[in-house]
Amino acid sequence: MMQRHMPMGYKMVNGQIEINEEQAQIVKSIFMDYIKGKSLKAIAKELSERGILNANKKPNWNHGSVGKILQNVKYQGDEFYPRLIDEATYKKAQDMRAAVEKKFGRSQQFNAMKNQSIFSGKIRCGECGETYKKYVEHAGKPSEKIKWKCRNYIFQNRVLCRNSFFTEDELKNIFTEATNQLIRQKKRLDKIQPNEPPKMNLELRQTDNRIKELEQDGEFSSPELAELIFKRAVLYYECSKVANQKRNAEKIKSALTDINTLTGFNEELFETIIKRMTVFKETSVKVEFINGFIINISIEYKRKDGKNGNSEKDGSNHTATS
Template identity: 50%
Template sequence: MMQRHMPLGYKIVDGKVIIDEEKVDVIKKIFEEYHKGSSLHAIAKELTNAGFLNANNKPNWNHGSVGKILQNIKYVGDDFYPQMIDKETFESVQKRRKKKEQELGRTLQPNSMKNQSLYSNKLVCGECGDVYRKYIEHAGRPSEKSNWKCKRYIYQNRVHCRNLFLTEKDIEDTFLSAINKILSRKWMLDKGRKKEPPRITLEIRRLEERIKELEYEEHFSSKELSELIFKRAKAYYSIAKIDDYDYNTEKIKKLLAEKEQLTEFDEDISINIINQIVIYKDGRILVEFINGITMEEDHEKIREDE
């Protein structure tokens, strides 16, 4: 599994999630700066200029990558993730973000912190790559209704993304269907996973070639050789994968132990074993579990089965 599945600021050591001391400062800085009043764009620009590395180990930040960190409740801590941000700061940040959304003309349905974590962090638009948000129409009226839509459905008062609208029932039924498929195919959780070697970049190839040249010429004590070896180590680290497949598979097994087919949506199981669901305009929905296993669902079929 690629490192993107592990929130920035954490890493796995001996099968346990711990705080990554090399990355924790950037997480705290993002929350502190936003809490003090800085905008997402200003924070992203400052991080980029300062050379802070993002989740892909690149010093390139934008308002979207900063926003995703600010909405990730895992930083408050739970049974698996140690606390990095105190709850008071996190809640204050969410209130400010909600206020900014309203100022931008987006009306969001107020949700509990847990509900926001369950849906907002897990629904992804397969057409434009943005997240889904809950929008309420005719608030306070008998005709009030809500739907989950791509965040870029309306942008700057124009329709930008025409992906599917989902009701909460659609979402819950999608989670339920995917989990029941895993329950009926538990053998998948016992199947070993082939480990893929890291993909060698052009930069690494060039470094390797130059290092071999210097070694062939026996320049073992040269300053250039020591610098190149250090650069090679950094380059390999930047493409390294966190092999947390076994850890996350065991987590799924424990939560589904002694479970048969679920007859109703289980929020606790869903939030802990499903990484994200990707929605496409043609009705396909890909449900990705935390260990990388994916199940494909059909939006229309799910509705027919209701």
């Protein structure tokens, strides 16, 4: 269900994601308390003692749930989520977390790098649904290597997800190739017209009429009314996505104006036109643009698993498929 994945601090109103002011104050206080020097454990204890509900609607906080708040990139704002935390505050919190992890050796222990990247939050695992994160191998040594792996790759020293690894150069090459594929098919941007809107609009009207009937009958505590109100919000959201599709197609065409061939990675262009890139094990990366247009880039991948889950991948033979 859609609401289940809504980050704390937001709410859905008529299909649009807006800031939940009451929850937003809690999120902001977490960032400020952490920047002022409180530990994750101390913040969690205070929130629990105050009976503050977490994202799961329970007054049970721990250092992990506080940490997830601090690292959630959606608080910086994106296509759907309004900005909740200013850039300076967010960056300060990330820098402090990285410093704490380095101090206690956690960055090497978990092979993780928390510093943000243009790819943060944009790369998703098609096998388990988690996002990708940046890992560092042999941190601080001449042999240091940086790779992007599924967040579920390692948990408690066990390999949980065996999806593909990528260097940043490989991710950049995939984006460049997908964008060039899109440029060659630019006319298709105007042809993406979903068949769902008429049906959805009819269902929305029927749902809205039934809600009005229940309200007129005074059935305000009816379970059906609660379910229908949620359904209406979801339908509003779906309709708004359809309306945004045409605008986003124009945004892409504008961004690609005067670009006949993309010869190298363009960070601003990536941030402007890419919604997400989803990795499917040993087969392809699905590159989804902000208007819903999808291009699949096939990958040739071979993996040799040892105790440390090492891998090899041929990043030079990416081919685009329509």
